[in-house]
Amino acid sequence: MDVSALEVVEAHLQRILSVDGVDGDGDVWTAVGSDDLDQRDVHAYLHVTATAAREHAADVDRRRAAGEELGPLAGVPLALKDVLTMRGVPTTCGSRMLDGWVPPYDATVTERLRAADVVVLGKTNMDEFAMGSSTENSAYGPTRNPWDLGRVPGGSSGGSAAAVAGLMAPLAIGTDTGGSIRQPAALTGIVGAKPTYGTVSRYGLVAFASSLDQAGPFARTVEDAAQLQALIHGHDPRDATSITDTPADVLGTLRDGIEGLRVGVVTELQGDGYEPGVRRVFEQALERFERLGAKIVEVSLPHAGYGLPAYYLIAPSEASSNLARFDGVRYGLRVDAPTAEEMNAATRAAGFGPEVKRRIMIGTHALSSGYYDAYYLQASKVRTLIAQDFATAFEQADVLVSPTSPTVAFGLGDKTADPLAMYLNDVATVPASLAGIPALSLPAGTAEAPDAPDASLPVGLQIMAPLLRDDLMYRVGWAFERDLGFTPIPAGDTAVEVL
Amino acid sequence: MALSADEVRHVARLARLALTDDEVDALAPQLSQILAYAEQVGEVAAQDVEPTTHPFALRDVSRPDDPRPSLPREAVLAAAPHAEQDRFGVPRIVSEEG
Numbered sequence: 001m002d003v004s005a006l007e008v009v010e011a012h013l014q015r016i017l018s019v020d021g022v023d024g025d026g027d028v029w030t031a032v033g034s035d036d037l038d039q040r041d042v043h044a045y046l047h048v049t050a051t052a053a054r055e056h057a058a059d060v061d062r063r064r065a066a067g068e069e070l071g072p073l074a075g076v077p078l079a080l081k082d083v084l085t086m087r088g089v090p091t092t093c094g095s096r097m098l099d100g101w102v103p104p105y106d107a108t109v110t111e112r113l114r115a116a117d118v119v120v121l122g123k124t125n126m127d128e129f130a131m132g133s134s135t136e137n138s139a140y141g142p143t144r145n146p147w148d149l150g151r152v153p154g155g156s157s158g159g160s161a162a163a164v165a166g167l168m169a170p171l172a173i174g175t176d177t178g179g180s181i182r183q184p185a186a187l188t189g190i191v192g193a194k195p196t197y198g199t200v201s202r203y204g205l206v207a208f209a210s211s212l213d214q215a216g217p218f219a220r221t222v223e224d225a226a227q228l229q230a231l232i233h234g235h236d237p238r239d240a241t242s243i244t245d246t247p248a249d250v251l252g253t254l255r256d257g258i259e260g261l262r263v264g265v266v267t268e269l270q271g272d273g274y275e276p277g278v279r280r281v282f283e284q285a286l287e288r289f290e291r292l293g294a295k296i297v298e299v300s301l302p303h304a305g306y307g308l309p310a311y312y313l314i315a316p317s318e319a320s321s322n323l324a325r326f327d328g329v330r331y332g333l334r335v336d337a338p339t340a341e342e343m344n345a346a347t348r349a350a351g352f353g354p355e356v357k358r359r360i361m362i363g364t365h366a367l368s369s370g371y372y373d374a375y376y377l378q379a380s381k382v383r384t385l386i387a388q389d390f391a392t393a394f395e396q397a398d399v400l401v402s403p404t405s406p407t408v409a410f411g412l413g414d415k416t417a418d419p420l421a422m423y424l425n426d427v428a429t430v431p432a433s434l435a436g437i438p439a440l441s442l443p444a445g446t447a448e449a450p451d452a453p454d455a456s457l458p459v460g461l462q463i464m465a466p467l468l469r470d471d472l473m474y475r476v477g478w479a480f481e482r483d484l485g486f487t488p489i490p491a492g493d494t495a496v497e498v499l
Numbered sequence: 500m501a502l503s504a505d506e507v508r509h510v511a512r513l514a515r516l517a518l519t520d521d522e523v524d525a526l527a528p529q530l531s532q533i534l535a536y537a538e539q540v541g542e543v544a545a546q547d548v549e550p551t552t553h554p555f556a557l558r559d560v561s562r563p564d565d566p567r568p569s570l571p572r573e574a575v576l577a578a579a580p581h582a583e584q585d586r587f588g589v590p591r592i593v594s595e596e597g
Contacts, residue, residue, distance in 0.1 A: 104574035197554045211553045240560040241553070309539040320514060327515070329587050334580035340592040345517035357516060361507070361530055364514040366537075378540045380550030385543060387551060420532055436554025467554070 005057040005064075005075030009119055012077045013050055016121070016168045019496050020045055027051040028089065031125070031140055042496055043143050044153075044163040046082050047090050048122035053077065056119045073227060074117035079169035081160045082123040083130055084215065085204040086110045093206050094128040094138040094156075097351030098332045107204020108236045109173060109215050116231045121169055124159030128353045129323065130177055130208040132156050133425045135184075136416055137355040144412070145188055147457055147490040151409040151449075154184030157218070161188040164218045165488065166496050171228050172218040177209050178311050179404075179429025181216050182441035186404035186460020189443045189488045191225045191477070192218045196468050197436035198243035200229075201236030209318035210241065212311075212433050220488050222442055222477040226250040229470065248471035258479045259293035264397025268304040269428045274406040277447025281459040282403045285444045285480070289401075292479055299396050301389040303382060307431040310382035312423055313366050314434070317376050319356075320363030326351060358419060387435045394466045399476050402428045404441040404460030408449050428462060438470040439463065442477045443486045456492065500538070501531040 016022060021041030022029045029048035037043055060075040085091050085103035087110075092098045106114070113120060127137040135143040135158025143158040145151040146166035153162040157174030161184035164172050174181040176194035185192025193216045200215045207213060217228035230250055236242040263286075270282060286296055328334035328347030335346040352360070366375035393400055406427055415422040432439040444461035448454065461480070465473035490496055502510075507527050511518045518526070572585060581588035 101578055104570055104578070237560075237562055241555075241557070243555055303543060306540055306543055309537040312533065313537045313540065324515075328580060329589055330575075331578040332580070336590070338590060340590050341515065342517070343590050344515045345512075348515055349517040349519075352516070357518070357522070358526065358529060358533075360514050360516065361510050361526060362533055362537075365502070365510045365530070365534070368510065368513060374541060375534075375537065377550055379537070380552055381548040382540045382543060383551040384548050387554075419529055420536055423533075 005060040005119065006054060008075065009053050009057040009077050009121070012121055012169060013048070013053070016045060016048055019166060020168060022048055024050070029122070037141050040149060041144070042146055042149070042162050042166045042168070043141060044124055044159045044166060044168055045079065045122045046092060046125050046140055046159070049089055049120060053119050053121050056117070060117050060119070071116035071231070073171070073231060075119060076171060077119045077121045077169050078113060079122060079124045079160050079163040079172040080110065080120050081157050081172070081174050082126055083175050083206050084109055084173065086120065086123070089123060091123065091206070092140070093130070094126040094140065095351065095353070095356070096139045096333060097326050101331050105204065108201035108238060109232050110204065112232050118171070118231065124163055124172065126159055127156035128356050129206065129319070130156040130175055130180055130213070131319070131355050131359055133179070133183055133422055134415065135159060136412065137353055139353055142412055145409045146496040147189060148409065148455065148492065148494040149496060150494055151411055151457070152187065154187035154405070154409065156180040158184045160218050161185055161190060161192065164188070164190050164220060165490060170220065171224060173215055173232070174218055175205060175213055175215045176433065177212045177315060178433050179426045181218065182429050182439060182460065182462060183405050183425065185218060185441040187409040187458065189458030189490070190218055190220055191222050191440070191442045192216065193225050193229060193440040193470070193473070194432070194438060195229055195233055195470055196247065196438045198241055199233040199247045199468070199470070201239040201242050203236055203238040207322040209315040210322060211318060212315060222440070222474055222481045223254060225440070226254060226474040245468055248468055250471045250474050253471055253475050254478050256475055257293070258289070258476050261294045261399070261476065262297050262397040263289045263294045263476070264297050264299035264393055264400040266304065266393070266400050266402045267298055267300045269301070269402035273424065273427065274403055275408065275447070275450060277408060277449070278403050278406060278459050281445040281447050282461065285401070285461050288480060288483055292483055297397050299393040299400060301386065301393060301431060303385040303389050304431050306382045307386055307434055308423065308427050310379040310386070311426070311430040311434060312362070313375050313379040314383065316359040316363035317366050318363070320360045320367065323356070323360055355419070383434045386431050390431070390435045390437060399472055400464040402462045404428060404462040408447055408457035408459060410449070411451065432464045437467050438465050438473050440473045440477050442481055443488060444484070445486070500534060502527050502534070
């Protein structure tokens with residue numbers, strides 16, 4: 001059966017209208033106000049570029065009919081995290097600070113997607129300036145998990161993950177700083193990958209922590225994720241942190257199997273603090289790897305336990321510097337005051353939400369005179385030790401595995417009052433971020449939640465590979481996925497209505 | 500370390516954040532708790548460990564010195580909260596006495 005790109009886009013737009021809580025009038029549909037959000041709305045999107053998406057899809061159909069050459073994902077719809085700019089479409093970063101800002105340029109990722117004729121459906125909800133693990137820090141209201149609308153989808157790329165899990169897009173782009181692609185992928189039962197740092201351009205990506213931020217793919221299968229990564233990675237002269245090394249061919253060896261590969265289980269990333277259901281699914285995953293012919297070896301990252309405290313000094317330090325650009329002068333909000341300094345301070349007080357203020361304060365303190373050595377410098381040394389740990393571990397194993405998140409999706413509001421408890425959810429994803437290595441999360445099964453013994457919620461498996469070996473990460477993920485046969489469709493009384 | 504309300508106000512001034520008294524009161528214990536947790540980094544990493552600020556060694560990046568158009572001035576100024584005479588408008592920075 002032939003299906004046109006326009007029909008595919010239209011079906012997704014109708015799905016968005018029926019489950020996401022958007023106002024579907026005009027060229028760009030916008031999310032309804034957070035006060036009007038329905039308990040049944042997923043609220044994955046902030047803006048849906050309906051007219052532009054239809055026009056782009058119709059153009060792909062016309063060129064296909066004319067026999068023109070099109071890219072491998074031409075006409076496939078995609079949801080773009082609202083941290084990446086797209087010319088002429090509002091970019092808010094989930095913040096009041098950028099409410100109404102319409103960027104005059106495309107991010108490199110956006111440009112490459114357009115060039116490949118991937119059809120961008122719209123911009124997705126996120127924790128404000130990508131700071132958070134639940135998408136509850138969005139100034140526009142939280143996103144809900146399609147598997148259970150009373151639970152979070154993870155964060156900060158929760159909108160992108162929920163769009164894919166809720167059947168509102170087959171592909172999405174997220175960004176990962178300490179786990180913001182992998183953790184929401186795990187909590188919503190889809191595939192998400194953080195490519196090797198520096199392989200995907202950061203040009204046009206609103207910076208949170210520059211030495212860690214990396215855009216990457218969300219998809220329902222490992223192969224789709226690899227296809228999407230292959231479209232967006234590669235050197236960009238407009239990004240000074242973009243590396244010139246050629247990224248691995250992530251598609252060429254995808255189906256080679258894992259016979260004889262050494263899969264390293266990270267001792268430190270599976271014990272205390274991990275829910276029993278998550279541990280059980282992880283143990284079953286290891287048995288599956290053995291059945292597939294891989295050799296399981298135990299490896300240690302002795303400094304992994306210091307990853308989280310180091311991350312929560314380094315990322316806020318970089319954020320406090322990056323977010324200085326929001327000063328009420330060049331874009332976004334301004335609160336008028338008699339002097340420039342008062343205007344800056346009043347604007348930033350009004351534009352930033354509580355989590356962003358908290359991190360700016362931590363970062364400013366950590367970098368301030370008298371504290372720099374004890375905090376930022378010491379954390380940067382820990383970063384060295386963690387990178388060395390990984391280098392040693394990769395001498396003993398080809399890839400490393402762990403649960404992606406210590407918990408299944410938790411309830412909306414459960415952790416918002418305790419910032420440190422929220423931070424602890426990133427324990428398994430942060431070490432790879434500090435080292436810059438590629439890491440993938442894919443569904444490994446389902447488990448109960450401690451507060452809901454009868455629930456069936458997704459559990460993610462994390463696969464980490466050496467620098468620039470994204471190919472190996474996808475190859476191991478592909479073999480695992482094929483054997484597991486997981487169907488990533490939410491179901492149950494509290495899940496979003498399935499088509 | 501525990502941060503006092505005055506220390507929180509000092510950091511807020513450095514960060515150009517006009518916090519309310521309620522925000523200061525809420526932030527002081529939260530920041531103290533987070534920093535106490537983060538201080539664990541002091542338990543490892545002795546003097547002889549080189550700090551890492553970036554996953555790859557950064558180098559100076561340059562491009563050929565070919566003139567090319569920048570973003571149109573009007574497109575950039577259109578996003579500004581206040582613009583006049585083809586420039587970004589800001590409140591007075593230097594006082595009359597200063």
